[in-house]
Amino acid sequence: MTKEMTFNGVDMSRFFRITNIIRPVGNKRSITTDDAPSLGVNVQQVKRGAKEHTIKFDMKTMTAMEMERLKHELAGVLNVLEPVKIIYGDEPDKYYMGLPVDDITPDNITRWFQRSEFKILIPDGVAHSTAYKRFDNPKVETDKIVFDLVNNGNVDAEPIITIKHNAENGYIGVVNAKGALEVGNREEADTEQYKQSEILFDYVTNNGIVKGLQQGQKNAAILNDLSQNLNGTLGIDNTWGRPHIALTNRGSGTRPNNAGSVSWEIPLDSSKQHGALNEYIWWRQIFWLGSANQLGFIKIAISDTEGQFLYGVETIKRANGLDVEYNFLASNGKGGYNLIKQWVFKGTHEETANPFNEPRGWSDLLRRDDMVQVYWWGSYPQFHIPEIKGKKSAKIHVALGTFGNRPQVTHMYLDDIVYRKDFVTGIRDIPNRYRMGSVVILNSENDTVTVDGIEKAGDIVDAPTFIKIPPGKSQLEMYFSSFIKKTPTITVNFEERHL
Incomplete structure (x- = not known):
């Protein structure tokens, strides 16, 4: 009896012919008891343990050399350190999460035909439906x-x-x-008596980033420095079936870097006031390299009512390799800026390496006058910056750029952005x-x-x-x-x- 088996996405029929799969009914059970006063025992606990499957199989090749090569290849497939998905052909609507245990010692019927079995431990003890x-x-x-x-x-x-x-x-x-x-x-x-938070622009809902690009002012960004020529072109890219703001033409000029930007003036709040000392900005960005020699940056910057840079973050790759910086920057009060905190990540597709890969990319900033909270990979460090105390935010800027003529980052996008002003006075309704x-x-x-x-x-x-x-x-x-x-x-x- 031949049964199909897929192990961690690999069709195992390329290695062997399954002769039997032994799947016990139910699970291992352990019962904890203590002595009853006069007769029998008291059951204290009944625990269901893991499952264990036994796969019996034959391996057949043309020569002994092919057999040994096939065994090495099979060992590599089975060499997993955590449970992986396993599907059997006679249960196509279910899968198990398991991994091999013990050794696999074949019976050498001939050098080119061997028979053996191996055991698979199913730690969670259940079969899962393949569809939700x-x-x-x-x-x-x-x-x-x-x-x-x-x-x-x-x-x-x-x-x-x-x-x-x-x-x-x-x-x-x-x-x-x-x-x-x-x-x-x-x-x-x-409601509250005097203060509330207000969403003053939302470029998330209903593919709002398209509207955001249309409404924003182009190539007028106030950033932490003047190292970029702001004459590039931003457009909408629909990679992965969702709209992103992308750098479609880097531009040129006398400065070392080239970029395009979009800026939004913070709208009036419900009490008809401009600017903010208390605010929250949430956005989604993608920064995923196509090769190690690509360079570029995304800058999210906030400027004040005097047209000066206040604070922001930059995602920047400035050298060959996979390392990408995520820098929190703030005004030094003298027309320049200070690097307050730097984190480094790998600009790959790996979930554990890159917080800005395709399925993720969420980040935020929270300001309370001279305190700014920065989201970084599940943590919320806070920084006190005396130089921005009492200075109201007026505009939000986003710039996407490159280093000279160096290759541009393949996936460098802004997907969404929301601005919220906090502690607005005079309006009772609160977000x-x-x-x-x-x-x-x-x-x-x-x-x-x-x-x-x-x-x-x-x-x-x-x-x-x-x-x-x-x-x-x-x-x-x-x-x-x-x-x-x-x-x-x-x-x-x-x-x-x-x-």
């Missing part, structure tokens, strides 16, 4: 949203709940028969924790809460108990702030899991 089950049509009741769910697995599923806000909100509560999870603040109010258009993901697979792509463990109320979906039919209830004006768009996705 999706629920996106809940019942809307007076004070809650209710999902009727069906889990056809025989163990709890771990849902990924995505909430796209269609109105401001400050609280999300999720409840079912297995537990409850709260994020935000149940008591968060929609809440979750702005209109924000996306909150409650992920029970990895026990995380993210808001617009940035992890927000601090939003979780008390010790987190991430929701599980029991087998069979069940209901999931969701609650929001009492002041919410429009129901969010919610999807619940989960893999069904089987013992």
Whole structure:
């Protein structure tokens, strides 16, 4: 009996013919007991352990040399240090996460025909469905949203709940028969007496970056230095199916670097005031090299009402190699700037190396007068800068540039940007924790809460108990702030899991 097997994306039929796959019913069980007073025992704990599969197979080649070469190649495929995806041909709708254990010693029937077996440990003890089950049509009741769910697995599923806000909100509560999870603040109010935060421009919602490029002033940026000729051309690039601002023509001139820029004046707030001492800027950028000799930079800069550079960050690659700098810069009060903090990352596609690769790129700055908080890879360091105290921000600038005629960075984009002014006086309505258009993901697979792509463990109320979906039919209830004006768009996705 021949069965297909895919191990970590590799079709194993190129190495051997499977004669049998032994998959025990259920899982290993361990029971902890103590003596009963007069008869039998008391069961203290029942624990289900891992699964273990045994793969029996034959290997056949034309010569002994081919056999040994094939065995070395097989050893390389099986040499994994953590569980990988395994799919069997007779269970095409499921996959396992496993890794080989023990050695593989073949029976040498002949030098060109060998028979053996190996064991695979499935640490999480379950089979996962290859497709996520999706629920996106809940019942809307007076004070809650209710999902009727069906889990056809025989163990709890771990849902990924995505909430796209269609109105401001400050609280999300999720409840079912297995537990409850709260994020935000149940008591968060929609108004305050004197102060509020206001989104003054939003170039995120509905591909807003296209509108942002149209509305912004071109090649008038106030940056930390004057090393670039600001006569390049910015345009819209749609790589990966989403719009980005990209440098489409670098320009030229007498200065060593060439760039194009776009600037936005901070609009009047609701009290008709210009400028800000308290503000928040969120953006998404991509900085991904195509080769090690590419150079370039993205600068996000804030200038004051006098037309002087205040503070900002630059993502800059200035030499051959993979190292890219992420620098926080601020005014020195003398017309120049200081490098306040520098981080270095690798400009590759790797998730662990580059915070600005294709699926990510989120970052933000928060200002409280002379204090600026900079987001860097899950941390929020704060810096006090006396030189900017009392100086109001007036404009936001973004520049994309190159070093002379050196090759340009392949993927160097601005995808989104949002500006929020904080502590606006005279208006009672306040933006809440979750702005209109924000996306909150409650992920029970990895026990995380993210808001617009940035992890927000601090939003979780008390010790987190991430929701599980029991087998069979069940209901999931969701609650929001009492002041919410429009129901969010919610999807619940989960893999069904089987013992």
